Amino acid sequence: MANLQKIEVAASRPYPVFLGVRLEDLGEYLQTRQTLGSQILVITQPVIAELHGERLAEGLKDFKVDIINVPEGEGEKSLDRLSSLTSEAVRLGVDRSTLVVALGGGVIGDLAGFFASVFMRGIRFVQVPTTLLAQVDSSIGGKVAVNHPAGKNLLGAFYPPLAVWTDFSVLASLPWNEVQNGLAETVKHALIADADLFAFLEQHQEQIKEREQGIWREMVTRSVAVKVKIVSQDEREAGIRALLNLGHSFGHALETEMEFQGISHGQGVALGIVAAAGLAQARGFITEAEVERIVQLLKSFGLKTEVYDKSAANLLHLMEADKKNQGGRKVLILPKGIGQAVVVKDCNDEEILSAWEKVIR
Ligand SMILES: NC(=O)c1ccc[n+]([C@@H]2O[C@H](COP(=O)([O-])OP(=O)(O)OC[C@H]3O[C@@H](n4cnc5c(N)ncnc54)[C@H](O)[C@@H]3O)[C@@H](O)[C@H]2O)c1
Structure with missing residues (x-):
């Protein structure tokens, strides 16, 4: 295929990310992986199976394919669902040679990937991401997890997939x-590591909103390249991978304050990026004009750049639970101009409060 690209991710077990492939061709690729058995377990959701399952199944005719449909929602990334997947897999005769195919967004990728990481001490899996967020972000980097009442993604693993199989056409639905x-994470990738991608997003705002295929292909490919470059240098988040959390500390506090109601993760990240940019500006890391470019780009995609009727003190308090914090100190990722970011460990509460105040109306 003319637009097919393959990017290798360096990891304890390196794996390829295929971009611009077709769901129908996954089977042919798997035939070339000679150590696989004949059974494939597809884990997906009803809406995705309905929209795209047939195309995937078409290429898997030479395998024994079983499908497990998981209901929608973040709540399904749970130990209960893991347990029911396990019972179902045993009933279907899944063994160590079975390949799991995670066909879906980040919820399915994280859940099916975590299932694959623990079932019989680990069976192989392929990520087939069907949301923009999953294509540019969650399918790459080997993080898999389920949630626990005590915290999101609290039980998880670094478990690289056999491959990531990315068909851009599924995004049409x-x-x-x-x-x-997905756009919020794409802006984040551009901001931390690729000034040209940032300019590309600015130049093509309208085509992106109109879902112009060629522009989307380029946007996803460049965003994937940022994520691959970062996770390839730091598989287990001992250093540079932390940069991918830009916007997430502020955003997560806001999502928590709103009890995850009426705010999506992307909206939280967008607002978090603006707050982090405000703090970076106060430190002289970024100019006012650059902050304005960030705000305008996020706004053009309908993403949140301000919030109403919130208490900065309360949001600051909620940031104390952030997983990145070290020894009671808040660890934040701040942009340094456009196309670079830094980990900052010495932000004081006054600076964070004024960053919140800049985005609260
Ligand atoms: N592992 C990682 O590195 C990582 C990174 C970022 C986020 N995540 C996780 O990702 C999850 C969020 O993922 P998400 O944003 O993809 O949400 P999601 O998986 O819930 O998908 C969003 C919705 O879109 C539907 N959908 C999926 N593909 C579709 C398609 N092609 N057409 C129509 N509808 C489709 C789904 O059924 C679902 O209702 C969170 O659980 C988050 O923790 C993980």
């Missing part, structure tokens, strides 16, 4: 609010 979640 994605609702706009889900597209926005």
